[in-house]
Amino acid sequence: MAVRSGSQRDSPPPIARADGVTKRYRRGSEPGRVGRLFGRSTPPEVTALEDVSLAIGSNEIVGLAGPSGSGKSTLLHLLAGLELPSEGTVTFQGTDLGTLSTRKRTRLRLEHVGIVFQHFHLLDSLSARGNVALPLVELGVSKSERRHRATELLERVGLEDRVTHRPGELSGGEQQRVAIARALVTDPTLVIADEPTGELDTETGLTVLEQFERVADDRAVVLASHDQPTLDIADRVVRLRDGRIDEEATARAPSGTET
Amino acid sequence: MSLRTLLARWYGVAAVGMRRTLARTTHTARQRVRFSVLGVAVAITLLLVVTGIGMGLTGGTTVQDDGIDYWIVPESGGSSSPLVSTDAPQFGSVHETAETIRATEGVDSVSPVLSQVLRVSSAESTEYVLVVGIVNDGGVDQISGVNVTGLSHHDPYYNDGEWTGEVALSRSAGATLDATEGDQLTIGGNTSFAVTSVDGDTSSAVGDVPTAVVQLSELQTLTGATAHDSADQFVVGTNDPAVRADLEDVYPSSTVNSRSEMTASQTMDSDLSVALALTAFVVAISIGTLFVVTTMGLELVADRTQLATMSAIGLSSRTQLGIIAVQILATTAIGGIVGAIGGLAGIRLTNELAMRTLTSEPIAFSHPIFGLYGVVVAVLIGICSLPVLLLVTRRVTGGVPQ
Secondary structure, X not given: OOOOOHHHHHOOOOOEEEEEEEEEEEOOOOOOHHHHHOOOOOOOEEEEEEEEEEEXXXXXXXXXXXXXXXXXXXXXXXXXXXXXXXXXEEEEOOEEHHHOXXXXXXXXXXXHEEEEOXXXXXXXXXXXXXXXXXXXXXXXXXXXXXXXXXHHHHHHOOOOOOOOOOHHHOOHHHHHHHXXXXXXXXXXXXXXXXXXXXXXXXHHHHHHHHHHHHHHHHOEEEEEOOOHHHHOOOOEEEEXXXXXXXXXXXXXXXXXXXX | OOHHHHHHHHHXXXXXHHHHHHHHHHHHOHHHHHHHHHHHHHHHHHHHHHXXXXXXXXXXXXXXXXXXXXXXXXXXXXXXXXXXXXOOOOEXXXXXXXXXXXXXXXXXXXXXXXXXXXXXXXXXXXXXXXXXXXXXXXXXXXXXXEEOOOOOOOOXXXXXXXXXXXXXXXXXXXXXXXXXXXXXXXXXXXXEEEXXXXXXXXXXXXXXXXXXXXEHHHHHHHHOOOOOXXXXXXXEXXXXXXXXHHHHOOOOOEEEEEHHHHHHHHHHHXXXXXXHHHHHHHHHHHHHHHHHXXXXXXXXXXXXXXXXXXXXXXXXXHHXXXXXXXXXXXXXXXXXXXXXXXXXXXXXHHHXXXXXXXXXXXXXXXXXXXXXXXXXXXXXXXXXXXXXXXXXXXXXXXXXXX
């Protein structure tokens, strides 16, 4: 796997940035008024991330490593604006996401962020092309243009003969490639991928990683993984442990490799 | 956002909603979606069958045929309809008046009409039959769906004292009395009647009342209406709308109804059928809405991961609500189409069962427009379900897809 140069890591300004971010979740739901009347107490909190700071520069691939429950996915969700931090700030191109309404954060994702999920999360009732073209519906792109752009991207990820197939008719690797095409269809500045090869066999995983390297040429990519070959494509790897950045392990890891 | 972009967006939303509905109905969520479709279809089927029976109850009781354009009926403050009156005021000197009307320019045919339910006996059976007395002037081929061309013209018994004893039977009367052409009948105790024909328009036979048509003066003799030469109404055939003004002057206290007014009156005066149709409508809307809200609500909750995915990739709440609204309306419309087919089949089945067990004629009315009615009501069910389901969508969407 080719290792990209880490020279872009100093390129200012960062696309996305987390500053002193802490994220806590409650175990279970908050008691309502009736619940409180019957003495139900507020459930305890669990800290998923604690005081994490990270800057993502343009044109760099950042890998997030760490064991299960270390907070990789939570950090990705915060960077994508899917969730808001309990403490600290997440900024995207200089805008504090905490100051934006849900509607504006959704719009920001549409225009600037592409997301690839571990479990693909394709809409099973739409064809591969329909899934890829879906974000363009929101942008009011004409039908012919939607079809053209979606087909072009599917060709780019090697699925030109699977355009009209529904997700149920595609293999895991093909579904993940459709998900990559969907993430790129709006030409985002940041692509976020959560365990993009987690559901794939080694060979298919390598094919998907090649796609990632190809698409990362002109945009920032943050990918979370346990998998060493996946992390190998990153310019730098940030290692998380128990919701915190493991500074020592991160510093030990040379560019493009993981400890 | 320009109008073109806006249109492209909403066209896309509608297309995605339709594609999702079709794919989920036929492939990805067949069982759940089909359950919703089935719920609406059952509600629409019941609606159409009950409405058909209600309309069947209305039909076949009026002196309404192709050659008749106006009805002159006495003004009445009572509750009786201008159809087959039983307790309403009657006109007098009707033969003389019929001649006057016939002399009016533009009038093609006219007949006074007297209706009575009388006991009629054939060799085989005895039944109560609606007996209609008319003056056949050759201008009208059918009265109350009975072919009257076999009756002598100009009421010979009134003019010459010559008793004809002619009676034309509707098909239902013929079947009920088991009588055919040439058979002798006893009407109201008078044994001197012979069947001239058993015929009529079967297309108007829904809810058909067994009817016998005789000469007016002969029916007046049977019912004691000769003293004032009485009849319930006049039917007039004409191609000239200007005739209406002349008809309104014939009797000082009368009303002239056109064909459309008579149809409306017929429907509205039939309280039972209107009540049945209205009840079926309200029940279908209520049951259908509750069913759709429940099944589609569960469907939306099951679909929350896909809704969250839409949010994650940047689809706004408005777009998601649009897609869900299209899915709901498309699902109920499919239910409406299935229900309409089921309803028309149900009416046919009802008539078949009724004719095998209860009646000699169909009891439920059927018309192709029922199909459209079923689909429209199904879409109304969808519209009634929308607020709750869109609220559910708002509650379950967003967050991180799990």
